[in-house]
Amino acid sequence: MNAKLVSHRTAPAVQRGPMPRQPWVGVVPSLRAVFQGRTVDADAPWRAEALAEQQEGQQAWQLAAIRRRRWLMFWIVGATALATGLLWRGQAGQGLPSPLQGVQMALFALLFAWVSAGCVTAAMGFWVLLRGDRHALSAKDAAHVRLGRDARTAVIMPICNEDVPTVFAGLRATCESLASTGAQRLFEVFVLSDSSGPELIATERAAWQQLRDHMKAQAAIPGTELQVHYRVRKVRTRRKAGNVADFCRRWGRAFKYMVVLDADSVMTGDALVTLARLMEAHPRAGIIQTAPRPCGLDTMHARAQQFAAQVAGRLFTAGVQFWQLGEAHYWGHNAIIRVQPFMQHCGLASLPGDGALGGDILSHDFVEAALMRRAGYHVWLVNDLVGSYEQQPPHVLAELQRDRRWCQGNLQNARLIAEPGLHAVHRGMLATGAMAYLSAPLWLLYVMLGVAVWLVEGHTMPQAAAVLSPRDMAGLWAVTGLMLALPRVLGLVAVFMRGEQALHGGALRLVGSSLMEAVLSTLQAPLRMAAHSLFVVGALTGWKLEWKSPPREAQDLAWREAFARFAPLGVAAVVVQLVMMQVSPSAAVWLLPMVAPLVLAVPIAVISSRQRLGLGLRRAQWLMIAEETQVPGVLTRAWQLARQFSLQQRPEPIVPTWRVAA
Template identity: 40%
Template sequence: MSDSAMHDKTPVPPPPGGVPATEEAIWPPATPEEHRLDMPVQSLRHWRRDEERQPVGQQHRRIGSWIARIVIFGGALLLTAYGAWQMYQVVSVSRTTVLQWVLLVLFTINFSWIALAFTSAIVGFAVLLRRPQEGPLPTALRERTAVVMPIYNETPSQVFAAVAAIRESVEETGLGRHFDYFIVSDTTNPDIWIAEERMFLALREQAGEDARIYYRRRPKNTHRKAGNIADFVTRWGGAYAHMVVLDADSLMTGGAIVRLTAAMEADPDAGIIQSLPLIINRNTLFARIQQFAGRIYGPVIAKGLAVWSGRDGNYWGHNAIIRTAAFAAHCGLPDLKGKPPFGGHILSHDFVEAALIRRAGWSVYMLPEISGSYEESPPSLIDVAARDRRWCQGNLQHSRVIGAAGLKLATRQHFATGIISYLSSPFWLTQLLVGILLVLQTHYVRPEYFTRDFSLFPVWPRFDSERALALFALTMGILLAPKFLGFLLALLDRSMRRASGGGVLLFLSMLFEVLMSALLAPIMMVIQSGAVTQILAGRDTGWQPQRRDDGSIPFRDIVRRHRWHVLLGVATGISAFMIAPSLFAWMSPTILGLVLAIPISWASGKLAIGLALRRAGLLMIPEETSRPRIATRAQEIAEEFAALGYDDADSLAVLHEDAQARSWHESLLPPARTRRRGEFDTDRTLAQAKLVDAESLADVRAWLSPKERTVLYTDRALLDLLARLPTAREDEAGARDRKAA
């Protein structure tokens, strides 16, 4: 029997003061009847080719992706070879030193990275020029799909409002009967936990008895988000052919969800189909920069990736549809040997899940032309850095997975791309430092290698300065080309151009974004280099809940986080200027970004600056000119839910004074574990002793440790002791009586 079935009827605990209840509360189950699926742990060391299923159709798609790969990777290889040859000509004017060889190697690695992004963007641009359409909305579906939103210490009113808005949008398609909705919680904060339960009750009351919205909280968040999804799959996955996996900040229209589902049903080989989520609802300076870049440049980059990846694509962990049985059979993640950061459970689980399901013969691909898929982004530079630290560890951890048996070549390329995306920062930083060392070497060896006349680029007799300047221009052109192609595509689309403020404002927005990105790039380079160094040194990262809301960070925290960046920028600037003004001018973007790290970071999280830019028409995207209806509806519901006051309520007071909330909470608890004689839980024993000794809720609040408080919330007997304490009103009356006596 399922846990939910065992708790269909739960007696109301004695109300405050210990008076026994005379009625029985009957709560509908928070989860449906379980339909279990086995999810065996997969081996990364052993795989037999006969275990791979054979595709049943549409092989012509693979031919197109291979042609795209030849164009993209071949073009990137030719560009890299040309760039490396030009750099060799720069450094080999005279006898080449060890430092010059190091510079050549680092340049080649870094240049190959941007060359691949350039050729991929070219292909994406060429495809999008044909204006691919997403097609009509399907009118029928065959199978059932679960929409699953995993949450972890989020603001309940916002995430539950998002689920409500998504459900309403799906219902409007006329195909709502095919979808159920699961909010699967890994929340550890007791106040948020109780708020989630109360918010779920409010959501179900708002949506109606037949809404098919369910809620489950795990007692232990083993393996974090991957474990949260795996728990859903193993307990309820057997009832659903597919699951649409969301993130806590996701929004998807009914049209997007129905189109993804129809695409999955039409393709018997599809294991995962990924949509392209666009960033919306952002208003701080930094978030608006990311929002603009994602909307204007993102489609070009994503389409290029989708074309060459073909059916060997990747999974980004959310806003995607997954074939549930295939996922259960092939995506059970193993723990990696050793301790974190490289051992333990897999952090960036989505890449690995895509790799394993693809290894088994299921296709993984992206449909970026499907509209109506949205997400949000962190509000400031420091928030992005905190998230990036976790992503960095997860991607570097993939160095333990990239050699797994049976993986497709394109899958290994996805892993390599993720790894190099973080290693590129220390590579660029090292290239910069090696360049400075070479300049120092040439400066302090007679004759004098830098002229006294100011010039844009240092004059190196042992370098070919003209060729170096041309190579620098080529590198910058290749680096900025994807941005320009995205801008050009938006400019050519009349509706998008007008919705973004018109051609002039769109151009000014692009210039502003490029300028801010140039200033932010050296800060992120140093931050990511530090993260890589920490991870290689064996330092693990935590898993803190991500800040979703707009808001600034205390200035002292900004100074603490960026003080070393400023000192590095000042030291680099002084050193460069002492060597030659021309070197200082050449390095000025890097120097300026580091020196201004504190005010830039402060400004990045300022809501007022972002809103001022919006009023000026800068960094506008079409979704701001004509806001998606689902975003407006989610905000309306969030305001209604926030007005209930559950988000900020003291959960101890709620469970103490609200008999209905306490009864509902107890109905969601799993069955009590039978204690063996002589077995004692220290936290529970201490919590019970403190509750027995307490005379008021204030005593409980002051005495219980966080662990003891968690035990209290999971134990019906302890909750009964809490309920028997005097209420605040009774406590005040007793105090008045004692004073009068």
């Protein structure tokens, strides 16, 4: 088979622009400056932008956000005080708690506040889904906005050692959909490769060439086709954030906006055009994040995650939007960014130190959102924009591999909480991002403290690591159970009230699927807690992370790999259970709900990864999502192309005799 020879450039001419990286002030200097009443970085560029926004006065959404956040804190504090009071009153014995009990109750208060925050957020999301939110940014705001010639938008897809057919199938479907809108002359697509290995790079180039030729052939008028470019970065520094920053320095000046895609992202052309229109309609918007709908994989694990995201998960998304409004998250993909302020204010310097919490920032998206808001630009989550999609990990091991990276990145970000100028909401986001993983070892410590309290102080009635009288125990468990179950219940109620049960296989299958997902989630919860605890310990002790791309395609987890990864946790759980049976058989019984899933972690992980099982559930209409009942055209095309590319040979490698943009 002869390789193709080409000689044209793979990317447009470079238009260099600066993207400075301002050093971090650090926690101690920032706090010292606050206590001394000094201003740090008085001449920083972001201060002028922030002052300009302040002079414009508070907008209606900002006043609404302040009121809403006060109510959020009221409900969290109230629920936590109630539950902690029940625990305090119900502890066996009289008088003040012992030191062990005091530490246990402090942990309980922190963890219950974390659970109650999620519950209240889901409740507000339920309200928003049914009643709407007049202060939220909506896709409807862009209905009558026209795009001027200066609204040039780059659609960038950073990739690194990905499955080429899967990636380019989704990208081609996105490009075809964008071309069908008639607005393709305002957009250009860039595939930004950080891949290593000449064979893989040659395969990527061949796939890009096929996509480029296809778009040219499909153009109604020669020269009006959607331009698709490809760049291989020779110096691969700072991972994805560095890849995006390199694009900005080379070509950012040529574009007003850029849409960032992940390797598994698929978006409709209408969604991309709507994002650009929203930016035009809101000049103070720095980032607009969509709410991607997970879909596209057929393993049982992925199907359960997709189903949960669409039934209960969307309540959390709508609830987060309710509290944050124009000070929202940025998740790093399926979002549009105003390029000029991003280049000026969002360059990321490395964190000082050589440990796992130093060096390049891993979870760059949260930090970029905080820096954009600090500079006076708003960050919005638009929850009602249709046409934004992503994939879930195919099995629990792939999920945990992703979480390992997120854990280290979120713990890194906690070092930036005290940086000058950050808004309180984004300081809170950095803290809650860390708490998302710190909660796992804290729950484990809480359980261990409960057992210690019971053993050391001679109690005889352990209950979930807390020692309570029967009446107060019932009250506490009623409150806790309500907090944990309410989001799933409200998710089901919202589906029925909106008449969407047919999209999930009908009423009976909807309820049955919810129970199935809840059981699987319960069985996987101890594994997630143990793994996240190890991740936190590893990050805090300097365990360096090896950066790998997660699997994008459905694949079964091999028994050998699952055994190698999860069997040690099962063995440790058995040892703990045997020791507890010798020390206190009654306490061992109460630990069984946590120990048993760890012992069964290997078969649970393998069975839930089986694509055949997931396909069987789909044929029986279990764990159904809307995109399977009424498949959007862009997804139909992406899945069709993925099957086509998988059945045929890989794109023919191209001999790199061209001038490759590097």
